[in-house]
Amino acid sequence: GIAADRLVARLAEHAEIGATPDGGVCRLALSDADRAGRDRLVAWMHELGLTVQVDRIGNVFGTRAGSEPGAAPVMTGSHLDTVATGGRYDGVYGVMAALEAVRRLDELAVTTRRPIVVAAFTNEEGVRYQPDMMGSLVHAGGLALPDALDTVGIDGTRLGDELVRIGYAGDLAVGAIRPHAFVELHIEQGPVLEAEGLAIGAVADLQGISWQEITVEGQSNHAGTTPMRLRRDAGAAAAEIVVFVRELALRFGEPQVATVGRLRLHPDLINVIPARATLTVDLRHTDEAKLQQAEAELAAFLERLAAERGLTVKSRRLARFEPVVFDQRLVRTIEAAAAARGYGVRRMTSGAGHDAQMMARIGPAAMIFVPSAGGLSHNPREHTPAEQLAQGANVLLDVLRRLAG
Amino acid sequence: GIAADRLVARLAEHAEIGATPDGGVCRLALSDADRAGRDRLVAWMHELGLTVQVDRIGNVFGTRAGSEPGAAPVMTGSHLDTVATGGRYDGVYGVMAALEAVRRLDELAVTTRRPIVVAAFTNEEGVRYQPDMMGSLVHAGGLALPDALDTVGIDGTRLGDELVRIGYAGDLAVGAIRPHAFVELHIEQGPVLEAEGLAIGAVADLQGISWQEITVEGQSNHAGTTPMRLRRDAGAAAAEIVVFVRELALRFGEPQVATVGRLRLHPDLINVIPARATLTVDLRHTDEAKLQQAEAELAAFLERLAAERGLTVKSRRLARFEPVVFDQRLVRTIEAAAAARGYGVRRMTSGAGHDAQMMARIGPAAMIFVPSAGGLSHNPREHTPAEQLAQGANVLLDVLRRLAG
């Protein structure tokens, strides 16, 4: 198997890049910290003798050659970017474990028939620039490169400019590398594996994701002098939306989830009725029909609310992905590899979006999950014990060997 | 009467200081724009031959001498600071009209028995530093100077440092000037006078004001992977508070108003369940008992919400003023002055807080209101027609003459 200490040490070293005082990581896509994280990865890829290529959307690929000329590579990897209050494992674990697996193959002097490509995709988190999984989405042809480059972030920056600024606007054509198969190792980011005492999740499918930004326009006025009946309070209406969205999820029942993560008021002053509110709604379900129903109910609610309160309510789509079913053979390969090592394994659904979800559009893809302590993720206290990190990497190693032949 | 053109021109000139592209004014307390606005006022005071004094909290006083040695002055004025998205009249109108009245007295060669003091109080709006009406509150002895100077603003600055920075930490002892009476001219900032077609409001009383900042602490986690039942969503709870506060006001009925003007989420990211929410609640009522009941119901709601949702909810008082009844004789003087000029006048309640409310603690005080077009205030489109501005200033002139003898 892989060398657990080495993997843990690499993760700790990489977690210093963008480290936050609370033990977490802030490495927003295309920030200076992202650049530093990429530079470190590229240096480590070179150390392993991989051929490094960067494509026009900034995806980084490190290729270990195979023995059969022209054979499509097996691709693995994930992403290096984090949310602003992220942990030390989301994304980077899959990339570091892939490097460790390649290093182990070298040590074992294993030559595979197919090349093995370690990938780090651009802007998976989608918090600075929407949509999420953008690098893999562009790779898979789901978003045109010019549109991706023109994306304006929450800080007003243009993605393409930031890519140039950090030196990762590469020249490889997007989608140039067509893998034979894609397998991604990731922390679960949820409570299931830990609760069931299992080491490995063989991810069989993923939820659909619907992201929208809602803008409510009312009228600012004086908080002391304006009777309730004369108000056009954008903040109060935004609060109704937040409450509605949560109650919708409770009404639909599991696995429906719904989240308002961002909410801003303007002018955001104690004695001024808010003129404008901007909020995001994140809806997810494994069932596309349910997801559509949730979207429709929200849209109807927004229309009623606007009419009742004399407000303008607009919605803008930020991301929309249908639920995805992974390649069943690949899922079975993962289950078999886990079982062969005696690890407890189950099939499961991913609640989070992943690059593998995009890669599934252009070939067989699947994922390996390891437990997240306390089900915490997108939280500085995100944690997975070293032993479990190693178990996941071992399964990845075995699956790569098997797929690459 | 006063010269309307001159008053309107002065207001227009002063509105250039901190002017915003939408026609409004941003002159936050103790900002560079506030400094510039004060400098202009002081220059105009000097032009009129007033004796200018600045006290330790930055209140500016310009005194026109009276004929009787040792007679307590009649004080008038208001404030120059605005909210961040303010209009061109809130506060500054009362100061500019007072200057115009003094100028008119000079032109008419009127000598009054009592001195007349034109005041501009520090930080009336209370949006950058709480509480509001701070300069007049300190003047009236309701807040100790050191506490006022130590106030930390929403931008993290210390009020005392900003006062020094803009050069308005004066050396006059606070409260040194004890007026015989205080009369403040102000725009209504509400819809009443316009709706009733009246020129003048004789303000008889003011609502009580209760300001608090509520902080909700939950736990950030992944928006896609965290089932609804396992969430400790600070943002969703904050939204419940906003909705509760509005419904409380509707349930209590007029004149109860309740506003959440500020609301911030942390980390404020699309796919992260909010770990923390901070919001302000502004409750106002003319009846102190009702105000206390509203506060108690909110406190009980916060306790229930915290328990139900597994959250920590804390509240911090930012301002608390009981309802104030103005001096009845002074109110009658204002009514009589308006009637004598043939202006439509009514007694009314102020929904907004005012410096006169603080000055009422140390002597007879009252206010003159003029209409606000569309009832708009704390809005860049705040407006009062020139004729009405002149009518208010005329009433002020007559009342000052009468009070100063």
Ligand SMILES: NC(=O)NCCC(=O)O
């Ligand atoms: N795995 C992960 O956290 N992806 C970010 C996109 C999302 O699911 O919100």
Ligand SMILES: NC(=O)NCCC(=O)O
């Ligand atoms: N008059 C006025 O707007 N005062 C500010 C304090 C408040 O009433 O909110």
